[in-house]
Amino acid sequence: xxxxxxxxxxxxxxxxxxxxxxxxxxxxxxxxxxxxxxxxxxxxxxxxxxxxxxxxxxxxxxxxxxxxxxxxxxxxxxxxxxxxxxxxxxxxxxxxxxxxxxxxxxxxxxxxxxxxxxxxxxxxxxxxxxxxxxxxxxxxxxxxxxxxxxxxxxxxxxxxxxxxxxxxxxxxxxxxxxxxxxxxxxxxxxxxxxxxxxxxxxxxxxxxxxxxxxxxxxxxxxxxxxxxxxxxxxxxxxxxxxxxxxxxxxxxxxxxxxxxxxxxxxxxxxx
Numbered sequence: 455x456x457x458x459x460x461x462x463x464x465x466x467x468x469x470x471x472x473x474x475x476x477x478x479x480x481x482x483x484x485x486x487x488x489x490x491x492x493x494x495x496x497x498x499x500x501x502x503x504x505x506x507x508x509x510x511x512x513x514x515x516x517x518x519x520x521x522x523x524x525x526x527x528x529x530x531x532x533x534x535x536x537x538x539x540x541x542x543x544x545x546x547x548x549x550x551x552x553x554x555x556x557x558x559x560x561x562x563x564x565x566x567x568x569x570x571x572x573x574x575x576x577x578x579x580x581x582x583x584x585x586x587x588x589x590x591x592x593x594x595x596x597x598x599x600x601x602x603x604x605x606x607x608x609x610x611x612x613x614x615x616x617x618x619x620x621x622x623x624x625x626x627x628x629x630x631x632x633x634x635x636x637x638x639x640x641x642x643x644x645x646x647x648x649x650x651x652x653x654x655x656x657x658x659x660x661x662x663x664x665x666x667x668x669x670x671x672x673x674x675x676x677x678x679x680x681x682x683x684x685x686x687x688x689x690x691x692x693x694x695x696x697x698x699x700x701x702x703x704x705x706x707x708x709x710x711x712x713x714x715x716x717x718x719x720x721x722x723x724x725x
Contacts, residue, residue, distance in 0.1 A: 474616040475582060478544050481590035483517075487597055487649065487720065488611065488620040490641075492633030494525075494602035497654035498623045500696065502599040503531040503705045505621070508717040510552045510706070514594040517547060520558035521581045521611060522601040524570050529560045533703025538562055544589045552706050555593065557584045574606035581607055585615050595721065604640045612644040619649035621687065621720070624678070626656060626670040631678060638682055649720060650687035651679055658692040687716035 477483055489505070491498040502518060509516045520528035529535065532550040538561045539546045547555035559580065560566045572580075590596065598615070601607050611617070620641055624634040634651075641648050653675040658667045669692060679686045690712055699707055 473614075475586050475614045477585060478587060478589050480543070481588070482592045483590060483596045484594045485596070485618045486616060487595060488600050488617050488646070489597060489623060490600040490608065490620050490637055491602050491623045492604070492635070492637035493630065496602075496623050496625045496630060497690075498602065499527045499531070499599050500700060500705075501621070501623045501652050501654055501690070502597055503528060503700065504690075504696075504708060504710070504713045505717060505720070506554050506595075506597050507552070507706045507708060508710075508713045509595055509597075509721060510554055512714075512717055512721065514721060515553070515592065517555040517590050517593045517596045518557070519581070519584045519596065519598045520556070520560070521584070521598050521607060523559050523572065523577045523580060523607070525601070526558045526560040528556060528599055529558050529566070530703060531700050531705040532556060534558075534561060535566070536561065544587050546589055550706065554706075555590060557588050578607050578610035582610060582614055604636060608640070609644070612641070612646050617646050619647040621649055621652055623652050623654055624675065625654050626668065626673045626675075628671065628674075631674045634678065635682075638678075638684075648682070648684055649723065650685040650716070651675055652687050652716065653689045655692050656689040685719065687719055688712040 489498055489502040506516045506518050518528055520526045532554065534548045534550060534556050536548055538548055547557045548561050549555055559570055598611060622634055622637055624630050638648055653673060655670055656673055658669045660667060675686055675689060696708055699705055
């Protein structure tokens, strides 16, 4: 079957006719960045929290949508244990110690350990509502911590929310490298630009001998970046201190050179 110019025009027309959701009338958001991964277990939420914290340190006003409805972990990183408030106007995000605005299903549940046993359409509707029904006020950057994979929620978010782009998080293993390519290819099909790659758990520096160890194998991030003409934003080490501060709700205390450089690249990019 031959694809004609008419077919291409129909596809372009269909794409252009897809309406993006509007934020709440009292929300004014300069840029929206998704943080995605092809699979779980690569530290995507940790990277989201680190980016948000560093953006705040660099003077940005920041918000986070925790879109991982069945496995929300962003509130834990910021020690956000209160409940979001609401009135007839809309929902109000919780605010971290440094002023980062946070929305998560865990901030709406009676008990944070209650499971969310929902089907895909309801999950997608809820996440979309985190954008349209929440009063974000004036913020420079809204980060969206996507659920892992390329399922319903990711598709809905990319179709309905006006993303300026996504950051793809990966780790050095062969399997992860293959899966992250799927995530990159999905963004291409959804017409969402990839702003750069972050490789988490990239290496380990021994505190005793100061040697560099590739615990999960040799990094492939530069090869993947070259293959897809993308930028490497950061290669983050395995650092027990980061995990400890995350678990303590003190992620905002992390200071890491690679994250500082990654954030500079993101907030100075001309969207």
